[in-house]
Amino acid sequence: MAMKRLVLPLKRSRDSQNAPIEATPLTASGRPERTSGGVRHAWQRATASLLVLIALVLLPSLFDLLFGDSADFQLHRVTLILILAIAALAQNLLTGYAAQPSLGNAAFFGVSAYLLAWLNSDLQQPYWLAVLIALLACALLGLIVGGPALSVSGAHLAIATLGLVVLTGSLLTLWDTSAGRQSYELTALPEALGDDRVLYYLVLTLTALVFFGAFQLLRSRIGRAWIALRDSEVAAAACGVALTRYKLLAFVVSAVLTGLAGVLYATWGTTATASMSSVDQTIAFLTMIVVGGAGSLSGSLLGALFVGLVPLLLGELPDPLTLGPLQLPIATLTTGIYGVLLLLALIFFPGGLSAIFSRGGRLAQGEGGKP
Amino acid sequence: MLALLQVLLSGLITGSLYGLLALGIVLIYRTTGVLNFAYGALAAASTCFLYILLTGPRLPFWLAVLLSLLFALLLGAVVERAFARPLLAAPILTKAIATLALALVLQTVIQALWPQLTTPVHFPTPFEGHALRLGGFYLSLTDGLVLLITALLLIVLQLFLLRTRLGIAMRATADGLEAARLMGIPVGLIFLLVWMLASLLAAIAGILIAARQTVIDVQFMDPVLLLAFIGAVLGGLDRLEGAVLGGLLVGLAENVLALLLAGHSLGPLDLGNPGIREALIFAGFVLLLLLRPRGLFGGAALRRV
Amino acid sequence: MSDEWQTAPQEAEAHQPRTLLEVQGLTVRFGGLVAVADLDLRVEEGEIFALVGPNGAGKTTVLNCISGFVRPSSGSIRLAGQDLLALGTERRAALGIGRTFQNGQLFSSMTVLENLLVGRHSRLRAGLFQSLLPIGPARREEAAARQRAREVLAWLGLESYADRLVATLPAGLQKLVGVARALAGEPRLLLLDEPAAGVPLREVAALADQLRRWNAELGLTLLLIEHNMEVVQAVAQRICVLNYGRKLAEGEPATVLREPAVLEAYLGREEEIDAREEGEVSDHAAG
Numbered sequence: 001m002a003m004k005r006l007v008l009p010l011k012r013s014r015d016s017q018n019a020p021i022e023a024t025p026l027t028a029s030g031r032p033e034r035t036s037g038g039v040r041h042a043w044q045r046a047t048a049s050l051l052v053l054i055a056l057v058l059l060p061s062l063f064d065l066l067f068g069d070s071a072d073f074q075l076h077r078v079t080l081i082l083i084l085a086i087a088a089l090a091q092n093l094l095t096g097y098a099a100q101p102s103l104g105n106a107a108f109f110g111v112s113a114y115l116l117a118w119l120n121s122d123l124q125q126p127y128w129l130a131v132l133i134a135l136l137a138c139a140l141l142g143l144i145v146g147g148p149a150l151s152v153s154g155a156h157l158a159i160a161t162l163g164l165v166v167l168t169g170s171l172l173t174l175w176d177t178s179a180g181r182q183s184y185e186l187t188a189l190p191e192a193l194g195d196d197r198v199l200y201y202l203v204l205t206l207t208a209l210v211f212f213g214a215f216q217l218l219r220s221r222i223g224r225a226w227i228a229l230r231d232s233e234v235a236a237a238a239c240g241v242a243l244t245r246y247k248l249l250a251f252v253v254s255a256v257l258t259g260l261a262g263v264l265y266a267t268w269g270t271t272a273t274a275s276m277s278s279v280d281q282t283i284a285f286l287t288m289i290v291v292g293g294a295g296s297l298s299g300s301l302l303g304a305l306f307v308g309l310v311p312l313l314l315g316e317l318p319d320p321l322t323l324g325p326l327q328l329p330i331a332t333l334t335t336g337i338y339g340v341l342l343l344l345a346l347i348f349f350p351g352g353l354s355a356i357f358s359r360g361g362r363l364a365q366g367e368g369g370k371p
Numbered sequence: 372m373l374a375l376l377q378v379l380l381s382g383l384i385t386g387s388l389y390g391l392l393a394l395g396i397v398l399i400y401r402t403t404g405v406l407n408f409a410y411g412a413l414a415a416a417s418t419c420f421l422y423i424l425l426t427g428p429r430l431p432f433w434l435a436v437l438l439s440l441l442f443a444l445l446l447g448a449v450v451e452r453a454f455a456r457p458l459l460a461a462p463i464l465t466k467a468i469a470t471l472a473l474a475l476v477l478q479t480v481i482q483a484l485w486p487q488l489t490t491p492v493h494f495p496t497p498f499e500g501h502a503l504r505l506g507g508f509y510l511s512l513t514d515g516l517v518l519l520i521t522a523l524l525l526i527v528l529q530l531f532l533l534r535t536r537l538g539i540a541m542r543a544t545a546d547g548l549e550a551a552r553l554m555g556i557p558v559g560l561i562f563l564l565v566w567m568l569a570s571l572l573a574a575i576a577g578i579l580i581a582a583r584q585t586v587i588d589v590q591f592m593d594p595v596l597l598l599a600f601i602g603a604v605l606g607g608l609d610r611l612e613g614a615v616l617g618g619l620l621v622g623l624a625e626n627v628l629a630l631l632l633a634g635h636s637l638g639p640l641d642l643g644n645p646g647i648r649e650a651l652i653f654a655g656f657v658l659l660l661l662l663r664p665r666g667l668f669g670g671a672a673l674r675r676v
Numbered sequence: 677m678s679d680e681w682q683t684a685p686q687e688a689e690a691h692q693p694r695t696l697l698e699v700q701g702l703t704v705r706f707g708g709l710v711a712v713a714d715l716d717l718r719v720e721e722g723e724i725f726a727l728v729g730p731n732g733a734g735k736t737t738v739l740n741c742i743s744g745f746v747r748p749s750s751g752s753i754r755l756a757g758q759d760l761l762a763l764g765t766e767r768r769a770a771l772g773i774g775r776t777f778q779n780g781q782l783f784s785s786m787t788v789l790e791n792l793l794v795g796r797h798s799r800l801r802a803g804l805f806q807s808l809l810p811i812g813p814a815r816r817e818e819a820a821a822r823q824r825a826r827e828v829l830a831w832l833g834l835e836s837y838a839d840r841l842v843a844t845l846p847a848g849l850q851k852l853v854g855v856a857r858a859l860a861g862e863p864r865l866l867l868l869d870e871p872a873a874g875v876p877l878r879e880v881a882a883l884a885d886q887l888r889r890w891n892a893e894l895g896l897t898l899l900l901i902e903h904n905m906e907v908v909q910a911v912a913q914r915i916c917v918l919n920y921g922r923k924l925a926e927g928e929p930a931t932v933l934r935e936p937a938v939l940e941a942y943l944g945r946e947e948e949i950d951a952r953e954e955g956e957v958s959d960h961a962a963g
């Protein structure tokens with residue numbers, strides 16, 4: 001009985017030879033649904049990016065009109081948001097795209113700032129040389145951290161990298177205390193960078209370049225390899241993606257970009273503090289990508305905007321804030337609000353702001369790691 | 372020689388505290404897959420609550436302790452229901468980030484409710500200033516209590532997990548969620564109880580640490596937590612006994628290093644600084660992690676592709 | 677199309693087949709379980725070879741050894757004479773081993789076209805710095821790769837889905853995208869793990885046709901695992917029956933499927949296998 005069925009030749013209609021597979025009804029409606037990644041979408045994105053860029057270029061003039069004398073001060077605040085955006089992008093490339101559950105970026109953030117301070121202020125090296133060395137050091141550190149990261153599980157990696165941040169923070173504090181200072185002042189910065197406008201345009205240029213580069217990268221074989229290993233490591237390997245190399249590359253790229261954000265942050269505040277490598281800083285980075293949207297470029301920008309704006313808005317409140325019997329310093333309130341919003345975002349909006357803004361965009365992606 | 376033994380003894384004491392914390396961390400990680408970076412904040416919350424009971428209404432010490440342990444149970448339950456439950460199916464990193472956020476929220480709430488805890492304050496206990504002499508050893512009463520309580524607690528916990536129905540159900544849930552569910556174990560309830568138990572352990576560890584340090588603030592558990600986590604990872608992050616052993620190991624390492632480095636300096640750098648110690652322990656930890664990715668006592672797991 | 681791939685012999689050596697894949701004495705143990713026991717296989721260049729056998733027979737494990745996910749306890753695997761066991765998975769892919777998975781393993785956040793582009797990964801060369809630029813060799817390579825991927829899609833009749841997110845496609849189509857992704861890498865040897873499972877019957881016939889067409893027109897060698905005996909009979913030139921990791925029989929499908937040992941071990945349970953076919957797709961461990 002069984003045999004009979006088996007030896008029965010495969011019944012094949014003549015025309016199936018050339019019947020295109022798509023001719024068979026596949027969706028309920030029988031028609032392919034419209035896509036999200038189409039050409040029109042790409043154009044919309046390009047236009048939107050260009051508009052944002054033009055607005056940012058014109059922002060100083062706008063601020064002159066709006067704020068008059070305090071325009072430079074306000075501009076200084078916006079500069080911070082742009083710097084944070086670079087850090088958010090760095091975290092996003094590593095965690096949102098390449099799915100490496102690393103919490104260690106704040107370590108690079110602090111180290112690069114301190115290296116800049118040391119080279120530029122103490123050793124009297126030219127600013128840009130110091131920046132370059134700091135970034136190279138971050139690349140090396142990224143490699144050193146990324147190496148072990150490959151051989152341990154996600155949970156171990158998260159713990160070890162968070163530990164790295166705490167450790168870096170305490171070592172930087174140790175450096176400060178043994179040198180008898182509170183924080184590391186950048187005393188030999190190029191004079192031009194003291195001008196808020198110059199700094200703004202410098203940071204804007206760098207941020208725009210970094211985002212443009214990231215956009216290109218994500219549309220190349222490298223960015224696709226990162227996303228592929230996030231979606232399925234086995235399939236990525238079977239397609240020829242060298243997992244080790246691409247994960248390491250993600251660590252290095254992320255470390256260098258975080259380092260860039262670190263030196264800019266130190267330049268912006270003319271000081272490097274040990275709190276740049278702290279759990280709070282890590283949380284700020286994570287808030288940016290979780291609230292903005294993991295695995296989304298615009299999400300990095302939105303997340304930075306959010307994390308940069310919250311303290312500004314709260315800064316308008318009296319410090320400390322008194323609510324009935326409660327008294328809260330604004331700084332505490334700010335981190336508390338990050339915490340609450342981070343929790344709410346994680347529970348209710350796994351795709352972040354970018355997913356809310358672009359309905360029909362890419363599927364909301366959780367971060368890497370497996371339960 | 373005596374100095375070394377003394378150091379080993381204090382290593383044992385700090386180590387048992389780390390072990391207790393590591394145990395709670397592993398318990399939660401194994402059952403609910405949450406890397407609980409808020410564990411220190413949970414401990415701090417209950418300890419701060421005790422401080423307030425002791426300094427505000429001036430309750431008798433043991434009554435206040437009892438109340439703060441009840442508070443810890445409640446806190447564990449609230450946290451599980453309000454935040455761990457909704458994230459049960461989320462990826463591991465999402466949950467870990469959520470606990471970081473939770474820690475921030477807890478610390479903010481503590482600071483809002485009790486602003487005096489923003490800066491270090493004296494934590495009063497009846498044992499302060501008393502000491503025991505055992506042979507040539509000198510042991511503060513607090514340290515003696517710490518040893519006694521952690522030892523008892525570990526034995527009770529072991530019996531609870533091995534012998535009682537509830538304990539066995541908890542271990543079964545930790546070993547495999549699906550299997551536990553099929554066996555008819557109410558895993559939802561188990562999650563709740565595990566968080567409550569872990570919160571209780573955190574509170575006890577927090578109170579003991581506060582009693583040893585005699586000074587606390589909102590963040591007093593932060594440096595301890597990292598070391599407890601290192602202990603948990605060294606223990607393999609998946610076994611309860613491993614966690615306790617890992618914690619002990621970290622405690623011993625910390626105290627031995629303290630003895631070795633005390634009084635030495637490298638240029639302007641004081642090697643006796645706790646930061647240096649922490650750095651060395653962390654370096655050793657990373658090295659061990661590289662050599663044995665599953666921890667010192669962790670089992671080998673099969674990787675399925 | 678790349679040279680090494682086009683050299684696949686079609687007519688000239690058709691009478692004197694060269695061995696493309698040679699598996700010798702392959703043994704895989706998982707703890708106490710012997711998943712594959714002393715298996716010899718020889719797949720000739722340009723042929724369609726099917727691996728059949730009941731669930732848990734070790735078929736997927738054999739593919740995993742070939743593509744490098746499982747390190748065998750002993751034995752050797754050679755591709756065109758080259759030892760594979762010393763190489764990592766990605767190097768084997770670059771040598772021309774393509775692969776689909778029993779449970780898809782698609783890149784679900786990507787579009788169909790992007791899935792194919794990853795499938796071509798080992799044929800692309802662009803480095804980090806080139807990839808940052810909007811113009812230059814990386815972009816030219818990228819444009820060519822997109823063109824090639826669209827051709828593959830067109831060949832499979834999937835071009836209208838190119839920009840769809842794979843996660844939004846029905847299961848049967850996803851299966852085909854898995855094949856398309858492997859084909860986009862232009863492999864010499866394609867390993868297919870139950871390509872027809874979960875694919876609607878009408879599409880199964882079309883799939884069988886496509887497999888034969890790729891084989892005939894491009895000289896692609898196929899090693900497939902398949903439960904659907906109709907597909908096996910329709911496409912495979914030779915088959916090997918595995919049971920508990922051991923080879924039961926090997927040869928032409930028509931003869932092998934009549935052998936008593938095969939009937940007893942495998943075909944006697946045909947009804948049961950048929951019934952399980954659907955479920956397997958989702959619940960079997962990856963690849």
Ligand SMILES: Nc1ncnc2c1ncn2[C@@H]1O[C@H](COP(=O)(O)OP(=O)(O)O)[C@@H](O)[C@H]1O
Pocket residue numbers: 673674675676706709711729730731732733734735736737738
């Ligand atoms: N990574 C692994 N670890 C342990 N056992 C495995 C692993 N992969 C497969 N097995 C076991 O090996 C046997 C063969 O599995 P498999 O090759 O998937 O069978 P098939 O594909 O023929 O259905 C099964 O008993 C399976 O449980």
Ligand SMILES: [Mg+2]
Pocket residue numbers: 735736737778960
């Ligand atoms: Mg299989």
